[in-house]
Amino acid sequence: MKFLTNSLAKKMWLTVTAAIIITILYSYFLSYLFYEKIYVENVRESLLTEGRSLSSEYKGGPLTEDLREKIDWYNAKSETEVFIVSNPRELSACLPFEIDYQTLISEEEREELLKGSTVEKLGYEKRFDRKIMGVIIPLLDDNRLQGIIYLYVPLAKISEITQDFAYLWFAAAMIFTVISIILGTMLVKKLTKPLLDMKDAADHVSKGYYDIHLEIDSKDEIGQLANAFNHMSSSIQKEDEKKKDFLANVSHELRTPISYVKGYSEALISEMAESEEDRQRYLQLILRESKRMERLVGDLLDLSKLESDEYKLEKMPLPLGQLIEDAIEKYKPILRDKNLDLQYCLDPEVIINGDEGRIEQIIQNIMDNSIRYTAEGRIMIRLSQEKDKCIIEIEDTGIGISEEHLSKIKQRFYRVNKGRTRSDGGTGLGLAIAEKLVKLHQGELTVLSELNKGTTVRIVMPLFEIR
Numbered sequence: 077m078k079f080l081t082n083s084l085a086k087k088m089w090l091t092v093t094a095a096i097i098i099t100i101l102y103s104y105f106l107s108y109l110f111y112e113k114i115y116v117e118n119v120r121e122s123l124l125t126e127g128r129s130l131s132s133e134y135k136g137g138p139l140t141e142d143l144r145e146k147i148d149w150y151n152a153k154s155e156t157e158v159f160i161v162s163n164p165r166e167l168s169a170c171l172p173f174e175i176d177y178q179t180l181i182s183e184e185e186r187e188e189l190l191k192g193s194t195v196e197k198l199g200y201e202k203r204f205d206r207k208i209m210g211v212i213i214p215l216l217d218d219n220r221l222q223g224i225i226y227l228y229v230p231l232a233k234i235s236e237i238t239q240d241f242a243y244l245w246f247a248a249a250m251i252f253t254v255i256s257i258i259l260g261t262m263l264v265k266k267l268t269k270p271l272l273d274m275k276d277a278a279d280h281v282s283k284g285y286y287d288i289h290l291e292i293d294s295k296d297e298i299g300q301l302a303n304a305f306n307h308m309s310s311s312i313q314k315e316d317e318k319k320k321d322f323l324a325n326v327s328h329e330l331r332t333p334i335s336y337v338k339g340y341s342e343a344l345i346s347e348m349a350e351s352e353e354d355r356q357r358y359l360q361l362i363l364r365e366s367k368r369m370e371r372l373v374g375d376l377l378d379l380s381k382l383e384s385d386e387y388k389l390e391k392m393p394l395p396l397g398q399l400i401e402d403a404i405e406k407y408k409p410i411l412r413d414k415n416l417d418l419q420y421c422l423d424p425e426v427i428i429n430g431d432e433g434r435i436e437q438i439i440q441n442i443m444d445n446s447i448r449y450t451a452e453g454r455i456m457i458r459l460s461q462e463k464d465k466c467i468i469e470i471e472d473t474g475i476g477i478s479e480e481h482l483s484k485i486k487q488r489f490y491r492v493n494k495g496r497t498r499s500d501g502g503t504g505l506g507l508a509i510a511e512k513l514v515k516l517h518q519g520e521l522t523v524l525s526e527l528n529k530g531t532t533v534r535i536v537m538p539l540f541e542i543r
Contacts, residue, residue, distance in 0.1 A: 092260035100249045116231065119209050120196060123227045126156060127194065127213035130225050136217040138162070147225065155229065160215075162223040181212065189214040190221055197228070207231045270298045274305055281309055318488075330372065333365035375505040378437075389431040389516055393540050396466060397422035397459050399432065403439040404457065410447060417454035426459055426466045427540045434513045441506035442470050442533045450474035453530070461539060468535040477525040485523055486511050507533075 130150065133143055139162045151158040185195045189212065197210035210228035214221055270290070277288045288309055290302045340358040381387045400422055411418050428435075446455050453473030460467050477485055488508045507523070514521040519537035 092256070092264065096253060096256045096260070100253065116198075116209065119229060119231060120211070123156065123209060123211040123229065124194060124196075126154070126158070127211050127225055127227050130158065130160075130227075131213045131215060134215045134222075137222070139215070139223045157228050159226045160223060161226070185212075186221075189224065190216070190219065192216055267298070270302055274302060277305065277309070281312065287313060326372075326376065330369060333368045333372075336365040337362050337369075372505075375509060378505075378509050387516070389434060391429050391431055394428055394430050394432055394435065395424065396426045396428050396430075396435070396468075397424045399435055400439055400457060400459060400468070403436045404443060407443055407447065411455070414447065414450075415452065416447065416450060418457075419454055420457035420459075422457070422459040423461055423466075426461050428466060428517070428537055429540045430517050430537070434516070438510045438513050438535070439468075439470075441510040445506055446470060446472040446474065446531070446533075449531070464539050464541075465536050466539055468537075469532055471530065471532040473530040476527045476529050476531055477523070478527045482523060482525055485525075486521070 130147060133146055139160065144160055147158055147160040181189075181195070188195055192214060194214070195212040197208070197212070199208055207230070208228055209231050210226065213225040213227070215223040215225065273290055277290055280288045290306055340362050344355060344358055401420070404418065404420070408418065443455070450472045451474070455473075456469075456471040458467075458469040458471075486507045488505055507521075511521045514535055514537065517537050519535060522534045522536075523531065524534060525531035
């Protein structure tokens with residue numbers, strides 16, 4: 077039994093075969109029963125028609141010899157056995173087989189005859205080895221039963237009637253079975269082939285080959301499953317590529333500062349620095365690169381936490397304007413050194429339900445980018461509210477971002493400057509972290525920019541609801 081059910085194709089084949097067999101048997105027996113019923117009904121109607129036609133010859137009064145002769149003549153010519161008797165008790169003597177009068181016509185049936193109703197009889201007779209269909213027609217005169225006409229015919233066995241039919245049915249059934257088996261086999265193959273293809277594709281994916289694509293054109297559930305598989309495979313491939321890019325980026329970001337630290341440390345140890353000034357410069361470079369590594373590791377840890385479902389914010393009602401003002405306070409010395417003008421217009425009435433530390437981190441990450449990529453001009457910060465939302469805009473007059481890079485700027489480690497120079501710094505994770513933090517606050521972060529004209533980062537978050 078396990079052999080028969082260890083694959084979907086075998087199960088479907090068994091189902092199709094069973095359905096074919098059941099359909100053939102059911103159709104045969106149903107036709108058999110209907111045919112028998114129609115035959116018996118036709119015999120009954122024929123006997124009733126003959127009996128009523130013969131009874132119309134009776135004009136009342138005692139039964140005449142002329143009427144008896146007519147009935148006898150009709151009996152001789154007809155395949156139906158017909159008798160006419162004046163007393164129902166005489167009928168048992170006329171029949172060519174033994175039968176009891178009480179069995180032939182009961183008192184209840186005699187009452188029916190007196191009412192002018194016909195009586196139908198259907199029973200098995202051993203002598204004929206078959207059923208007998210009989211009809212009794214009353215002959216009434218002034219509510220008196222003057223006689224009866226009895227018609228009967230042995231019913232042919234259904235096996236005799238349907239013998240030729242059975243042969244034709246068997247031949248048709250065999251043809252139907254062969255055609256059904258062929259079509260069923262084609263159907264099973266058609267239904268199971270996409271599933272087998274998906275199984276093979278799943279085996280390839282499990283081995284790390286994510287570029288496989290299923291070519292299935294059907295729009296049914298199997299086609300939808302194939303499309304879902306293709307989408308899953310494509311998503312896994314993209315995630316695998318992102319993972320590889322992520323590892324490559326992390327390796328690159330770490331390798332450069334480690335090389336600096338290693339190189340200048342070896343220079344200090346080997347006393348390659350010829351003066352105190354050189355030693356101080358080497359130490360400053362080592363410190364700078366150490367801080368770069370520390371910042372990168374910190375950003376990676378933050379990103380890892382934010383991408384886990386277990387990360388929770390510690391939310392509380394926050395006056396957002398005051399929080400932004402405090403966050404940008406530490407940037408004023410840097411802005412003075414770069415001769416950048418800082419302007420801000422903050423609505424003091426804006427209150428949100430947020431995590432103070434994470435909101436400050438969002439502002440700082442965006443401010444770091446604005447200061448880093450703005451050589452001259454100004455940085456403008458606006459905070460306003462619109463209906464049940466608050467809007468934060470941080471606008472700079474920096475180098476801007478071209479349209480081809482704008483859609484990717486929030487990706488991890490993505491940089492417009494592919495050279496990854498140390499002068500423009502940054503880990504490439506600031507906007508990615510900021511966007512995830514904004515989403516955790518049920519908000520949305522959008523970057524608008526035009527090359528050589530500046531960049532605007534727009535954040536929309538829900539206001540605190542007072543209940």
